[in-house]
Amino acid sequence: MASPEDLTGEHGSLYAARKGVYPKKVDGPFRRFKWAIMAVTLAIYYGTPWIRWDRGPHAPDQAVLVDLANRRFYMFQIEIWPHEFYYVAGLLIMAGIGLFLVTSAVGRAWCGYACPQTVWTDLFQYVDRLIDGDRNAQIRLANGPWTAEKIAKRTVKYAIYLTVAFWTGGAWIMYFADAPTLTHDFWAGQAAPVAYVTVAVLTATTFVLGGFLREQVCIYMCPWPRIQTAMMDEKSLLVTYKDWRGEPRGSVKKAEKNPGAFGDCVDCNQCVAVCPTGIDIREGPQIGCITCALCIDACDSVMAQVGRPRGLIDYCTLDDAATEKAGGIAPPIRKTLFRPRTLIYFGLWGAIGLAMLFTLGQRTRLDLAVQHERSPLYVQLSDGAIRNNYTLKLRNMELRPRDVEVTLSGLPGARLWTEDGARETAGQSLRMPLAPDSVTSAKLFVVAPGAGPARQDFTIAVRALDDDPRGDRETIQFDRPGTEP
């Protein structure tokens, strides 16, 4: 049970303060790859809302726009209506399977390169080095007294943090409204309150999560590292310290004195110094390792300096590690990448993508929904005929006005009209103009002779009266007296 000693001493404390992480500047192929991914992802994030895309006069000209007010989602030439939300669900499923695919093939590559938490942390750590200097200078400054220099540097650094954070929050809202207009309204104080609140919240989260919590998010908050553990197998790539080659550790001098007694690791600690999450990869695979591979770059450059082969720390699967430990030669990485598991994930991922593209190409942009009024189910008319009421909804999803014809079939002697029409002039079909990119709703009256089955199916169809004759039809019931319980 808890006792006073529990709260004291190194191992008894209930709470642990965050240990500062001051990653050292490093260069190498992985670092350059990471810069490239950062540039691309940030460019996509900040830039996408500003791409224009001409859709004609009846739709916004923003290439990617989530128009919540009008319930439309635009992505280049694709326009998604709310009832087509399954496309978004499909995208999410693809994203999920994509993560499975990436994780089973190349381990935590998402964590190491593309996760926003990683990208923004990397950006903020770059700002740290820009203002405070490299690792040693950062540590000195952090531990030093609050001199004028420290206050000035901290002020400048946090100001840059805040600017980046604000820009990040500001870019987010651009996806939900016309970007140039919203930018103007935002600074003129005319934007919707939700825009300011969103920017404030995202500025705060970016500032805190990217500027201060950093690897704490990965280790304590994010569920994905834990789920990935289940997604990986012995053929997934891991950043591995090859202890069978590196141990026991010894400096170059010691090794010269005692040839053969030491492994390749010169215990220079560079892998620890450059790690953005502050771990020691030589302790083996661990939750804190996001596999960003910066330690590989650091170690490779040291190995080059001391004239030993690169790859003491390298991407390596558990299987390969066992092979190499036993003295064998691991197969090339491409062989471990293509295996049934990754191929099945890829096949699924590709199939869903192709199916969505196919249905996107095939979908009709004119459809109807008919709902039978329940109260009353039918109306007895004075001449003995029966009238049923329906709510007719016609969706014109094209960006042009269209004239359509609504036709009734399968109900002998029936006629239909809407509120604007009249029974006397009604026929088997009626014509309606549809506004572009809109839903036209109308009350539909259908009258049929009183003699007939109590419940009868018939069809209402819509077709466009222009170059594209595709339309939609729906079978629905006509009720006569005798149907109620």
Add this chain to the structure above:
Amino acid sequence: MADHKRIDDVTGTATSGHEWDGIEELDTPMPRWWLWSLYATIVWGIVYVILYPAWPMIHGATEGVLGWSSRGQLEQEMQADAQRRAPVMNAIAATAIADLPAKPALMQAAVQGGAAAFRVHCVQCHGAGGAGVKKLYPSLTDDDWLWGGDLSTIEYTITHGIRNPDHAATRTSQMPAFGRDGILEPAQIADVVSHVRVISHQEKPSASSARGAVLFEANCAVCHGPAGDGGREVGAPKLTDAIWLYGGDRASITATVTQPRNGVMPRWGARLDPVTIKMLAAYVYSLGGGEKAPAPAPAAATAEGRGADGQP
């Protein structure tokens, strides 16, 4: 519980001392920022308790310095919505009801507003969607009207009600209780019923219906018309069609002639504002049976205080 605290070799972390079948639990310390988050939530809670209603007391709860209440918020929202609707309501108020259909947007707003008011004030008798209740209350969706089905007439009927004894402008008429008051003998009533069923094409002509025709001419035609076509000035239903409010079979018609219902409706002008009534009229009109205003100058009719009566 036995204390088996020790330092775990692999992680260098203390164990909690709990052990189940050899499985031990690491006592990993929480990150300190988590503790700060906990303190922050406590501070939030205290601020909340001060600002908002929180502690339950014997009568109600502490009020909070902001004075917020869900009832107050509802009032604000209702007020804001009333303000939002004000331009439309004013436009409806300023438009004569017969002119509404010429302004589709306004008409649609009126129909929607009327639908909402209908659900509050009218469904109790007329049923959801104005479907009516068989043998009790008329359907408002069909093409048969007792007092008339154009917009102005419906508005008048709703405003002044039907058979309100203490109201001069109300729709009123009184069908005599031919059976109860002994005006006709039961056999004569049977003959009249035969005639009514003949003119509504439910029975073939017979000796009884021939006798009934004579009685009808003398007793009924003054209101229902010589051919039984009804008379809207007095709310006398058409007897030749397929719609029977109180039933069209022999027994039902006999019961009606013996002791008529003479149904009533409250005059809503005493309870609802004119705009709501206008919207109710538009809604009822839109249910499928709405009639065009009668040809002889509807403008004149509205000018004279919204139609003298329910002209056909």
